[in-house]
Amino acid sequence: xxxxxxxxxxxxxxxxxQYCHYSLEEAAAKIGRPREEISxxxxxxxxxxxxxxxxxxxxxxxxxxxxxxxxxxxxxxPLRDYRRLPSDVPREYSPNLVFMVRxxxxxxxxVKQYLQDQGYPRVxxxxxxxxxxxxxxxxxxxxxxxxxxxxxxxxxAKRGDALRLWVESVENLGVFVFRSGNAQHxxxxxxxxxxxxxxxxxxxxxxxxxxxAKVAQVFTLAHELAHxxxxxxxxxxxxxxxxxxxxxxxxxxxxNAVASEVVLPxxxxxxxxxxxxxxxxxxxxxxxxxxEFKVSKEVVARRLLDLTYLSQAQYVDLVxxxxxxxxxxxxxxxxxxxxxxxxxxxxxxRLVANGMQFSRLVLEAYQSGRVSxxxxxxxxxxxxxxxxxxxxxxxxxVFGGRDSI
Numbered sequence: 569x570x571x572x573x574x575x576x577x578x579x580x581x582x583x584x585x586q587y588c589h590y591s592l593e594e595a596a597a598k599i600g601r602p603r604e605e606i607s608x609x610x611x612x613x614x615x616x617x618x619x620x621x622x623x624x625x626x627x628x629x630x631x632x633x634x635x636x637x638x639x640x641x642x643x644x645x646p647l648r649d650y651r652r653l654p655s656d657v658p659r660e661y662s663p664n665l666v667f668m669v670r671x672x673x674x675x676x677x678x679v680k681q682y683l684q685d686q687g688y689p690r691v692x693x694x695x696x697x698x699x700x701x702x703x704x705x706x707x708x709x710x711x712x713x714x715x716x717x718x719x720x721x722x723x724x725a726k727r728g729d730a731l732r733l734w735v736e737s738v739e740n741l742g743v744f745v746f747r748s749g750n751a752q753h754x755x756x757x758x759x760x761x762x763x764x765x766x767x768x769x770x771x772x773x774x775x776x777x778x779x780x781a782k783v784a785q786v787f788t789l790a791h792e793l794a795h796x797x798x799x800x801x802x803x804x805x806x807x808x809x810x811x812x813x814x815x816x817x818x819x820x821x822x823x824n825a826v827a828s829e830v831v832l833p834x835x836x837x838x839x840x841x842x843x844x845x846x847x848x849x850x851x852x853x854x855x856x857x858x859x860e861f862k863v864s865k866e867v868v869a870r871r872l873l874d875l876t877y878l879s880q881a882q883y884v885d886l887v888x889x890x891x892x893x894x895x896x897x898x899x900x901x902x903x904x905x906x907x908x909x910x911x912x913x914x915x916x917x918r919l920v921a922n923g924m925q926f927s928r929l930v931l932e933a934y935q936s937g938r939v940s941x942x943x944x945x946x947x948x949x950x951x952x953x954x955x956x957x958x959x960x961x962x963x964x965x966v967f968g969g970r971d972s973i
Contacts, residue, residue, distance in 0.1 A: 574621040576635040578612035583640035584628045585610070588663050598627045629667055665756050665803070668748065672766055672773050675926065678947065679744065679771035682933060690769040691742035695797040703822065707829030710793060713741060721862060727782040730862035734786050738774070738793060739925040746923030747776040747785065754921070755779065763788040764803040765795045772796050778920070781894055783864040790827035798822070825874075831863050832871050841877065854886070865890045915954075915961045922948050927962045931955075935966050 585595045585606070596603040601620060608614035616624065625632045634641060661669070694709030714737040724730040735745050748754050758780045766773045774792040776785045795802060800819050840860060844853050857868045866887055873883040919927055930947050933939045934955070945952045959966040 571617050573615035574618050574635070576609075576615060576621060577638060578610055580635050580637050580640050581616075581624070582610035584624070584630050584635065587630075587666070588628050589661055589666050590628075590663055594663075595624075595627065599623050629670075661803070662756065662760055664754060665761055668754065668756060668775065669764060669766075669803075672746075672764075672775060675947065676744075676766050676768055676771045676773050679926065679929065680768055682929070682938070683770045688770065691772060693741060693743075693772075693793075693797050703825040704829055704834075706794065706797060707826045707833075710790070710797065710826070710830050711833075714738065715740070722860075724862060727862065731782045731785055731789075734789055736924075738789060739923075742772070743793070743796065744771060744773045744923050744926045745776065745789065746773070746921060746926060747778045748921040761803045763792050765792040765801055767796055767799055767801045781864055783858065783862060784866065786863055787827055787831055787867045790830040791823050794823040794826035794830070795819075797826075824870075828867070828871055828874065832861055832867060834871075834875065837861070837871055838875070841872075850882075851886070851889075913961070915950075915958050918948070918950060918958065919961050924962060927958075928964060931959050931962060931964050931966055935964075 585592070588595075590598070592603050592606055596606045599606065599620065600623065601616075605614065609616050621635060622632060625635070694713045695706040716733065716737040721730055721733055724733060735747075739745055756777055756779065758777055762777050762780050762784065764775045774789065774796070776788055776792075778785075780788065798819070800823075802819070837857070840857060841853070844856060846853075848856075854865050854868045854872070858865045861868070869878065869883055869886045869890070872878040873880065878886070927948060930939070930944055934941065934944045939947075941952050941955060944950075944955055948958065950958050956966055
């Protein structure tokens with residue numbers, strides 16, 4: 569039987585691979601075809617078969633119909649990169665980060681259109697304009713807007729409870745927050761990105777890397793919120809080492825300063841730190857501050873550096889120590905879960921990955937008959953017959969919709 573070839577556009581096939589940041593070798597390995605054959609698809613000297621094109625569509629996570637377009641699609645731009653990475657970390661986005669940004673952008677387009685159609689107002693966030701404004705003023709505006717019960721935060725026994733309280737407060741502003749990166753196909757190295765933000769007047773989205781410690785995610789959340797307030801999208805990471813190169817990462821430095829004041833107000837922190845017994849080892853004092861303010865030890869160390877309690881050399885040594893401790897903790901925790909055969913609820917994990925606010929909006933649209941169950945399944949990444957069960961984890965009851973479940 570003759571092989572049926574797909575009449576695809578070569579430039580679109582090449583765009584799809586490059587858009588996902590796969591090399592020819594990586595794409596060939598994932599699709600299961602020789603490198604030379606993938607190269608010929610992209611040059612137009614060979615057309616893929618229909619089954620081969622379907623496999624490429626799954627690998628690149630791009631709809632099959634896209635490959636038949638006359639030109640590569642437009643309308644999606646890569647995020648600006650505000651990170652200051654060590655020299656040994658490549659500046660190219662990994663495929664998993666590319667997929668995550670693209671999926672978030674697609675969800676944002678749906679949410680924005682839906683909210684506009686339903687007559688929702690624009691999201692009102694504190695502050696606006698370039699980063700030359702006063703960091704303390706913007707930080708205070710953010711803390712006021714959050715309307716968080718700070719006494720409740722102090723009573724949180726677990727770091728996860730504190731993070732949930734922060735996330736809920738940010739989502740109450742109209743921001744969509746989701747935490748992902750635990751599933752194998754979603755893993756993004758913390759060194760590459762601790763978070764990113766997509767700005768929008770109706771549907772701003774914040775991503776937090778679930779590979780990071782929960783207390784570290786609190787700082788990232790505040791950092792990304794600062795990006796939103798000044799209208800600057802981007803992929804971000806907490807400062808790594810050394811001074812900032814002239815003219816580089818000014819926005820990142822500004823957002824770090826705002827985030828520090830949001831999660832660790834200078835006046836409160838100074839009062840606490842000055843009251844701590846100075847004869848205690850530095851590491852123990854930092855750990856105490858971390859527990860008190862529900863932030864990471866790295867954030868405390870950064871605050872001490874900014875307030876000149878620490879030298880640059882001390883700060884670098886402490887960060888190396890804290891990151892090594894975190895990696896050891898992660899390894900022990902994975903081993904403990906394997907030994908105990910514990911697996912978190914897949915519904916709860918999916919809810920965290922989608923975000924509570926996004927999940928509830930999609931489910932409300934389904935409940936009101938504005939979207940189909942199949943749309944819900946696609947948007948939330950859950951099976952059609954599991955919508956009701958998923959909704960219960962989102963503290964909702966869903967009945968019916970546009971089609972049967």
